[in-house]
Amino acid sequence: MKKLVEILPNKQTLIERSLALMLEKIQTALRERGQCTLALSGGSTPKPLYEALAEQSLPWEKIHIFWGDERYVPADHPDSNERMARQAWLDRIDIPAANIHPMPTGANDPIKDAQSYEAELQQFFGVAAGEFPALDIILLGMGDDGHTASLFPKTDALQVCDRLITVGNKDGQPRITFTIPLINRANCIIFLVAGESKRPALAQIFSSSGDAIAYPSRFVQPQGELWWLLDFAAGEELEGRE
Numbered sequence: 001m002k003k004l005v006e007i008l009p010n011k012q013t014l015i016e017r018s019l020a021l022m023l024e025k026i027q028t029a030l031r032e033r034g035q036c037t038l039a040l041s042g043g044s045t046p047k048p049l050y051e052a053l054a055e056q057s058l059p060w061e062k063i064h065i066f067w068g069d070e071r072y073v074p075a076d077h078p079d080s081n082e083r084m085a086r087q088a089w090l091d092r093i094d095i096p097a098a099n100i101h102p103m104p105t106g107a108n109d110p111i112k113d114a115q116s117y118e119a120e121l122q123q124f125f126g127v128a129a130g131e132f133p134a135l136d137i138i139l140l141g142m143g144d145d146g147h148t149a150s151l152f153p154k155t156d157a158l159q160v161c162d163r164l165i166t167v168g169n170k171d172g173q174p175r176i177t178f179t180i181p182l183i184n185r186a187n188c189i190i191f192l193v194a195g196e197s198k199r200p201a202l203a204q205i206f207s208s209s210g211d212a213i214a215y216p217s218r219f220v221q222p223q224g225e226l227w228w229l230l231d232f233a234a235g236e237e238l239e240g241r242e
């Protein structure tokens, strides 16, 4: 694993840097594999990045969009990660509908929807049960509690190591989420973290020892590159740390 940490002065420069890094990694995937598979994070931090991506001129027909997690709500619900990404970005570019792979939330059964998404990824990547495909880029956020995707502290989802997709649990509310082994197969992971409220969890995650069950972002140790892009408000105390 190659871990790289960059601390940017503020949210605007953080978004500018994350755009440049995303474009670089998308171009690498297109050059090396003729396509790019990209999983999006939800939450509020990445929205301006998605808006900036909507302004880019890229071969969208060669780019496939997945989600690393989704709230268990309809796609038109205000809390939907899919809805946010479509409004900020995907509805504004000329990308084939078939290239957008949202997490299903319509079965009224999170386990069934998780199984459906797993089957969709297995079919898309041509992998058998038990095999984990390597996405080119997985974009992740981190909650104040140190969760990432919908892998929340002290939840059962953290123990799931034989599936691609599982059901997360936020205060009793179901989520659909990538599992830790699927995340860690990625060629490139980019954490995008901003704001002072993230400092305590970042201190735990960057400490030489700590409890990953309590701070699940510690589980993210990919085979490929691990980028942490932080604004100063979040990362001040990590200056010079790897």
Ligand code: 6PG
Pocket: 041, 042, 043, 044, 045, 046, 069, 070, 071, 081, 140, 141, 142, 143, 144, 147, 148, 149, 150
């Ligand atoms: C979600 C996200 C989640 C998010 C963090 C940070 O569905 O909410 O995938 O993991 O990235 O909670 O959220 P903010 O960017 O809003 O701080």
